Amino acid sequence: xxxxxxxxxxxxxxxxxxxxxxxxxxxxxxxxxxxxxxxxxxxxxxxxxxxxxxxxxxxxxxxxxxxxxxxxxxxxxxxxxxxxxxxxxxxxxxxxxxxxxxxxxxxxxxxxxxxxxxxxxxxxxxxxxxxxxxxxxxxxxxxxxxxxxxxxxxxxxxxxxxxxxxxxxxxxxxxxxxxxxxxxxxxxxxxxxxxxxxxxxxxxxxxxxxxxxxxxxxxxxxxxxxxxxxxxxxxxxxxxxxxxxxxxxxxxxxxxxxxxxxxxxxxxxxxxxxxxxxxxxxxxxxxxxxxxxxxxxxxxxxxxxxxxxxxxxxxxxxxxxxxxxxxxxxxxxxxxxxxxxxxxxxxxxxxxxxxxxxxxxxxxxxxxxxxxxxxxxxxxxxxxxxxxxxxxxxxxxxxxxxxxxxxxxxxxxxxxxxxxxxxxxxxxxxxxxxxxxxxxxxxxxxxxxxxxxxxxxxxxxxxxxxxxxxxxxxxxxxxxxxxxxxxxxxxxxxxxxxxxxxxxxxxxxxxxx
Amino acid sequence: xxxxxxxxxxxxxxxxxxxxxxxxxxxxxxxxxxxxxxxxxxxxxxxxxxxxxxxxxxxxxxxxxxxxxxxxxxxxxxxxxxxxxxxxxxxxxxxxxxxxx
Numbered sequence: 001x002x003x004x005x006x007x008x009x010x011x012x013x014x015x016x017x018x019x020x021x022x023x024x025x026x027x028x029x030x031x032x033x034x035x036x037x038x039x040x041x042x043x044x045x046x047x048x049x050x051x052x053x054x055x056x057x058x059x060x061x062x063x064x065x066x067x068x069x070x071x072x073x074x075x076x077x078x079x080x081x082x083x084x085x086x087x088x089x090x091x092x093x094x095x096x097x098x099x100x101x102x103x104x105x106x107x108x109x110x111x112x113x114x115x116x117x118x119x120x121x122x123x124x125x126x127x128x129x130x131x132x133x134x135x136x137x138x139x140x141x142x143x144x145x146x147x148x149x150x151x152x153x154x155x156x157x158x159x160x161x162x163x164x165x166x167x168x169x170x171x172x173x174x175x176x177x178x179x180x181x182x183x184x185x186x187x188x189x190x191x192x193x194x195x196x197x198x199x200x201x202x203x204x205x206x207x208x209x210x211x212x213x214x215x216x217x218x219x220x221x222x223x224x225x226x227x228x229x230x231x232x233x234x235x236x237x238x239x240x241x242x243x244x245x246x247x248x249x250x251x252x253x254x255x256x257x258x259x260x261x262x263x264x265x266x267x268x269x270x271x272x273x274x275x276x277x278x279x280x281x282x283x284x285x286x287x288x289x290x291x292x293x294x295x296x297x298x299x300x301x302x303x304x305x306x307x308x309x310x311x312x313x314x315x316x317x318x319x320x321x322x323x324x325x326x327x328x329x330x331x332x333x334x335x336x337x338x339x340x341x342x343x344x345x346x347x348x349x350x351x352x353x354x355x356x357x358x359x360x361x362x363x364x365x366x367x368x369x370x371x372x373x374x375x376x377x378x379x380x381x382x383x384x385x386x387x388x389x390x391x392x393x394x395x396x397x398x399x400x401x402x403x404x405x406x407x408x409x410x411x412x413x414x415x416x417x418x419x420x421x422x423x424x425x426x427x428x429x430x431x432x433x434x435x436x437x438x439x440x441x442x443x444x445x446x447x448x449x450x451x452x453x454x455x456x457x458x459x460x461x462x463x464x465x466x467x468x469x470x471x472x473x474x475x476x477x478x479x480x481x482x483x484x485x486x487x488x489x490x491x492x493x494x495x496x497x498x499x500x501x502x503x504x505x506x507x508x509x510x511x512x513x
Numbered sequence: 514x515x516x517x518x519x520x521x522x523x524x525x526x527x528x529x530x531x532x533x534x535x536x537x538x539x540x541x542x543x544x545x546x547x548x549x550x551x552x553x554x555x556x557x558x559x560x561x562x563x564x565x566x567x568x569x570x571x572x573x574x575x576x577x578x579x580x581x582x583x584x585x586x587x588x589x590x591x592x593x594x595x596x597x598x599x600x601x602x603x604x605x606x607x608x609x610x611x612x613x614x
Binding site: 023034035036037043081274275317318320322325331333335336348349352353357359360 | 525526527529530572578579581583586587588590591606608610611612
């Protein structure tokens with residue numbers, strides 16, 4: 001017993017003295033007894049906590065003014081606590097009286113990642129059924145995507161969409177006024193017209209599940225061969241860090257694809273404050289420092305036509321967990337990517353452990369990291385890209401390439417090291433194809449493999465190069481990545497060939513985008 | 514001498530995965546000389562309920578940072594954390610907010 005108290009220099013002394021166990025009252029209403037401590041020592045009662053939570057969501061959207069009335073917004077639901085709480089906030093916002101109602105049109109997307117998280121088909125089915133039950137209760141249009149479908153994505157997903165080119169973007173205020181006027185007009189026109197949008201909305205809800213999903217259970221999951229292909233892709237990634245990045249990339253692309261094909265112009269992601277803080281440090285460690293603002297900011301417009309917003313980024317994971325528990329928000333937990341026992345964990349998890357460990361002893365750690373990240377702005381990067389020339393973008397993450405200046409710095413040595421590392425591996429592979437026919441017996445003969453790897457590198461940003469090195473052979477990559485890479489390489493080649501015939505004006509630009 | 518204490522122990526947010534996926538556990542803590550507090554309960558859980566990888570649930574004599582503890586539906590920070598003295602029929606809930614496992 002005494003041992004437990006003695007050997008902890010780690011937690012004991014640094015930790016705040018636990019408050020006395022007498023019941024504390026809520027700091028806000030000063031009446032009800034408190035049930036949750038948030039921020040640094042503020043104790044809230046249930047009712048005040050709820051009010052605070054709901055208000056924060058509306059305040060976030062109100063402050064940023066990027067979601068226009070009537071706009072179609074796709075909520076990316078993972079089944080986890082943050083995105084489930086986000087869904088509840090949107091439902092709350094839509095059920096308010098007219099003056100305070102959220103005015104956008106929500107839809108939901110769920111990406112089924114069960115295959116790579118080690119779930120059996122039965123478990124995946126069960127998870128899907130639970131997600132569907134949650135989704136159906138909302139009545140919002142629902143789009144289901146399996147991670148396996150990444151193999152069917154078009155190469156265009158890796159290109160920036162035209163940013164609302166056809167219609168001039170009105171100011172937020174004008175848009176709201178227009179919308180309200182339109183609504184009044186409809187009300188004046190009588191019932192038939194007024195209920196039209198609602199009827200349309202209903203149509204959409206019925207449309208989606210019937211059109212896409214056969215009702216029969218068992219037929220919902222992608223073909224086993226596809227799953228196998230996906231598993232190979234993840235299997236080939238050497239480190240858990242690369243696997244995590246890969247998963248994140250495929251997920252983002254699937255969500256983006258859903259948004260584009262279904263006509264959504266905004267995507268809401270449920271990153272919490274805790275998650276944003278972890279992501280900030282993780283991405284810094286991954287060499288994504290140049291893109292921190294885009295990767296973690298409130299709005300991310302790298303895809304051009306579809307913007308990602310993160311309205312949950314001021315909620316601590318703790319607040320979300322308490323909210324979900326108190327107000328019955330159901331979640332569906334999918335196990336995270338599993339490393340093999342022996343493997344080291346990923347940078348993502350190390351950072352999470354590190355930050356949460358600090359947070360336990362210094363309760364403002366996470367918010368400090370978050371606030372620091374908050375000061376980063378995407379504006380400079382975007383401003384420099386604005387005048388005429390569209391910058392070259394990374395094939396995988398679509399951020400403007402940051403590798404031009406870095407050629408002589410950290411990058412070059414890593415590339416050389418990479419080449420050296422590849423050679424012996426190539427020899428080993430050679431050994432396996434003793435069947436004779438000059439390497440064609442193996443699915444990947446070493447030399448072309450090395451070539452295609454090298455062909456990818458100029459298309460990638462610094463961080464994606466590092467990740468790419470830890471991923472498997474480029475042949476395991478989904479076709480859309482390969483085809484887009486080929487397209488870009490060809491273009492670059494062609495451009496080089498005709499370079500001397502070009503006038504030095506930036507005339508070639510429109511064709512680029 | 515403390516009498517045996519009956520508790521409902523629950524796990525959520527993914528923490529249940531370390532306990533065979535079982536969310537609710539009805540437990541009865543045996544008699545022991547000192548009164549049961551959360552510190553002792555955690556030790557008991559580690560020995561009796563935890564199925565795998567204790568380092569994902571415990572750190573030192575407390576829960577791993579990122580795992581929330583609710584005692585009778587209230588934040589344990591309001592109840593004295595590890596020193597809270599368990600009463601018969603208390604409900605203790607552990608919610609994981611952690612991403613990776």
